[in-house]
Amino acid sequence: MSRIGKMPIPLPxxxxxxxxxxQTTVKxxxxxxxxxxxxxxxxxVENNAICVSRSEDDKDSRALHGLTRALxxxxxxxxxxxxxxxxxxxxxxxxxxxxxxxxxxxxxYSHPVxxxxxxxxxVECPDATHIIVSGIDKxxxxxxxxxxxKFRKPEPYKGKGILYEGEVVRRKxxxxxxxxxx
Numbered sequence: 001m002s003r004i005g006k007m008p009i010p011l012p013x014x015x016x017x018x019x020x021x022x023q024t025t026v027k028x029x030x031x032x033x034x035x036x037x038x039x040x041x042x043x044x045v046e047n048n049a050i051c052v053s054r055s056e057d058d059k060d061s062r063a064l065h066g067l068t069r070a071l072x073x074x075x076x077x078x079x080x081x082x083x084x085x086x087x088x089x090x091x092x093x094x095x096x097x098x099x100x101x102x103x104x105x106x107x108x109y110s111h112p113v114x115x116x117x118x119x120x121x122x123v124e125c126p127d128a129t130h131i132i133v134s135g136i137d138k139x140x141x142x143x144x145x146x147x148x149x150k151f152r153k154p155e156p157y158k159g160k161g162i163l164y165e166g167e168v169v170r171r172k173x174x175x176x177x178x179x180x181x182x
Contacts, residue, residue, distance in 0.1 A: 012076070015080060
């Protein structure tokens with residue numbers, strides 16, 4: 001058995017799970033998420049917990065077993081507490097600000113980069129050098145944070161760019177003058 005897949009997912013108070021065929025819907029205080037399980041995996045609710053089982057024991061089924069349990073656990077966490085990804089902007093003249101449902105980023109280009117925020121996510125800029133992406137879908141939050149970071153990845157010589165909070169940029173030494181000739 002999969003060590004992750006066989007663990008039941010306890011349901012906190014206020015979370016409702018409905019299963020129709022392979023479609024699983026999790027509803028909580030923050031919203032509703034729906035996901036369709038693969039054919040080789042079965043999802044059920046027993047003793048106020050979500051249980052995942054597999055019908056076959058081949059390699060694909062074992063991989064999908066743990067994946068299904070992890071995705072359902074993320075859905076339960078998302079509808080109860082949500083997910084947050086924090087970004088930090090470093091560099092002279094680099095900044096970000098919200099303009100309605102659009103994030104405007106100045107990252108060393110001749111023009112500001114405009115990012116339209118989807119309805120299922122919220123983006124905040126508490127100051128000009130920090131961006132907070134939050135929502136109930138872990139994959140959507142991570143993808144939006146990665147898309148924002150992609151506009152100016154941190155570079156290793158000066159450390160400028162858009163970084164995840166807590167990310168450490170390995171710095172490289174610049175050109176060194178060796179001296180010599182005339």
